Amino acid sequence: GESVGLHLPTLSVQEGDNSIINCAYSNSASDYFIWYKQESGKGPQFIIDIRSNMDKRQGQRVTVLLNKTVKHLSLQIAATQPGDSAVYFCADKYNNNDMRFGAGTRLTVKP
Amino acid sequence: NAGVTQTPKFRILKIGQSMTLQCAQDMNHNYMYWYRQDPGMGLKLIYYSVGAGITDKGEVPNGYNVSRSTTEDFPLRLELAAPSQTSVYFCASRISVTGLTEAFFGQGTRLTVV
Numbered sequence: 515g516e517s518v519g520l521h522l523p524t525l526s527v528q529e530g531d532n533s534i535i536n537c538a539y540s541n542s543a544s545d546y547f548i549w550y551k552q553e554s555g556k557g558p559q560f561i562i563d564i565r566s567n568m569d570k571r572q573g574q575r576v577t578v579l580l581n582k583t584v585k586h587l588s589l590q591i592a593a594t595q596p597g598d599s600a601v602y603f604c605a606d607k608y609n610n611n612d613m614r615f616g617a618g619t620r621l622t623v624k625p
Numbered sequence: 626n627a628g629v630t631q632t633p634k635f636r637i638l639k640i641g642q643s644m645t646l647q648c649a650q651d652m653n654h655n656y657m658y659w660y661r662q663d664p665g666m667g668l669k670l671i672y673y674s675v676g677a678g679i680t681d682k683g684e685v686p687n688g689y690n691v692s693r694s695t696t697e698d699f700p701l702r703l704e705l706a707a708p709s710q711t712s713v714y715f716c717a718s719r720i721s722v723t724g725l726t727e728a729f730f731g732q733g734t735r736l737t738v739v
Binding site: 523548555556557558559560563603611612613615616617618 | 629656658665666667668670673675681683715717727728729730731732733
């Protein structure tokens with residue numbers, strides 16, 4: 515069936531470096547994507563979203579890139595900080611009422 | 626605003642017991658959701674509601690029931706707890722005007738069935 519997925523389950527980066535978290539989706543009809551951050555013991559928290567009529571969207575220290583040709587989504591975090599350590603989920607639009615979530619990538623920031 | 630509030634935070638149930646997970650939001654969101662998250666996995670949708678009086682099944686509804694008598698509250702009921710229902714449960718809500726928007730999540734309820 516249709517699904518979203520992540521290329522790597524874990525990612526370790528040095529503090530101050532840039533992080534790139536990748537996500538592949540299979541539903542070519544998906545027109546809306548969200549990145550969530552989940553810290554240990556907490557619920558997911560919205561980071562940034564992007565609609566399919568865009569290739570790139572920037573927030574504060576984060577950028578999401580969407581490549582519809584290869585059905586790939588990435589989240590870039592600039593100057594990664596210890597507070598960025600968390601599990602990051604991508605989600606794509608499943609229908610008008612819901613999103614489907616990938617398994618997540620655990621980002622660890624080394625001091 | 627408190628956002629999305631879930632109670633309890635932790636619970637241990639014996640097989641066959643029942644319980645209700647509470648969820649309340651004070652943002653006047655029309656959409657509410659219940660997800661479960663198993664270790665190392667993403668979120669699976671159990672049930673959702675697009676407004677008071679309306680509920681629909683998600684991806685994994687078996688063993689659960691919901692009701693939505695008010696805009697604010699969306700309780701999840703487990704009637705006969707089974708070990709397979711050991712998981713972390715998240716409630717979420719969002720406003721729907723045109724298309725999808727981001728959801729706001731509660732802190733989660735960690736349920737263990739023994």
